[in-house]
Amino acid sequence: MQSLLARLLCAAVLSCGTARAAEVSVAVAANFTAPMQKIAAEFERDTGHKAQLAFGATGKFYAQIRNGAPFEVFLSADDTTPAKLEEEGTVVAGSRFTYAIGKLALWSAQPGVVDDKGEVLRRGAFAHLAVANPKTAPYGVAALEVLRKLGVADALAAKLVTGENIAQTHQFVASGNAELGFVALSQVWSDGRLTGGSAWRVPAELHAPLRQDAVILAKGRDKPAARALADYLRGAKAAAIIKSYGYGQ
Known part of the structure; x- marks a missing residue:
C-alpha cells in the first residue's frame, strides 16, 4: 500500500511540474x-x-x-x-x-589579415568587406559609422558586400567570400579569447553604443x-x- 501511495504521489508531483512548465x-x-x-x-x-x-x-x-x-x-x-x-x-x-x-569586431577567418588597430581598412588591400544590412541590422549601422569616422567610407564603398543580417555577414567571411567583415564580437569570441582567424576589437567610441x-x-x-x-x-x-x-x- 505504501509503495502504491508513493507511486501515486510521485505521479502527482510530475504531473504538476508538467502543468507548470x-x-x-x-x-x-x-x-x-x-x-x-x-x-x-x-x-x-x-x-x-x-x-x-x-x-x-x-x-x-x-x-x-x-x-x-x-x-x-x-x-x-x-x-x-x-x-x-x-x-x-x-x-x-x-x-x-x-x-x-554589443561589441563590434572587424574579423577575417584567416590569421594575420586583420591587425589589432584596424589599419587593414586604410590599406584597402582586399576585394570584399562584408557588413550587415544597415536597413535592418543595427550592427550594419555601426559598421558604416566606423568607416565614416575613419574616413574610408568612400574609398571602400565599391568593396562592400551586404549580409541580410549579422549571421549571414559572418558566413560571408567564414566561407571566404569576403576576406574580412564587420561582425558581432560574440560571433568570434568565447571564454575571453578569439575563436579563430584575426580580428580588431572596434573601440566603442567609433560608433553609437x-x-x-x-x-x-x-x-x-x-x-x-x-x-x-x-x-x-x-x-x-x-x-x-x-x-x-x-x-x-
Whole structure:
C-alpha cells in the first residue's frame, strides 16, 4: 500500500511540474545566437520552461511583430526598436530592459589579415568587406559609422558586400567570400579569447553604443514563461554567459 501511495504521489508531483512548465516563443537578434542557445538550455534546466528561439535581423522582426507574428519575447540588437514597439503599445508596459551591450569586431577567418588597430581598412588591400544590412541590422549601422569616422567610407564603398543580417555577414567571411567583415564580437569570441582567424576589437567610441534591449511582447502578457525568461536574462547565470561572449552589461 505504501509503495502504491508513493507511486501515486510521485505521479502527482510530475504531473504538476508538467502543468507548470510551458513554452515561450522568442525572437532573438542574430548577433545573440550562441549565447542565447546556451541561456535557453540553462533556462529549461532550471525552470522547466522551454524557449522556442527564432534568430534574425532586428528590422525584420519589427515588421513581423507589427504584422502579428506570435512572438512573446523580443531580444533586439538595439534599444530604439523595442522603444518604438513600446510607444506603439505592442509590448507589456515596463518590461523593457537592457540585457547586453554589443561589441563590434572587424574579423577575417584567416590569421594575420586583420591587425589589432584596424589599419587593414586604410590599406584597402582586399576585394570584399562584408557588413550587415544597415536597413535592418543595427550592427550594419555601426559598421558604416566606423568607416565614416575613419574616413574610408568612400574609398571602400565599391568593396562592400551586404549580409541580410549579422549571421549571414559572418558566413560571408567564414566561407571566404569576403576576406574580412564587420561582425558581432560574440560571433568570434568565447571564454575571453578569439575563436579563430584575426580580428580588431572596434573601440566603442567609433560608433553609437550597441545597447541591446529586451521586451515582453503583448502576446506574452499573461504567459508565466515569458516573465520567467525575462527574469532569467537578468540573473547571474545568464550574465556570466553573456560576459563570456564579450558583451558588456
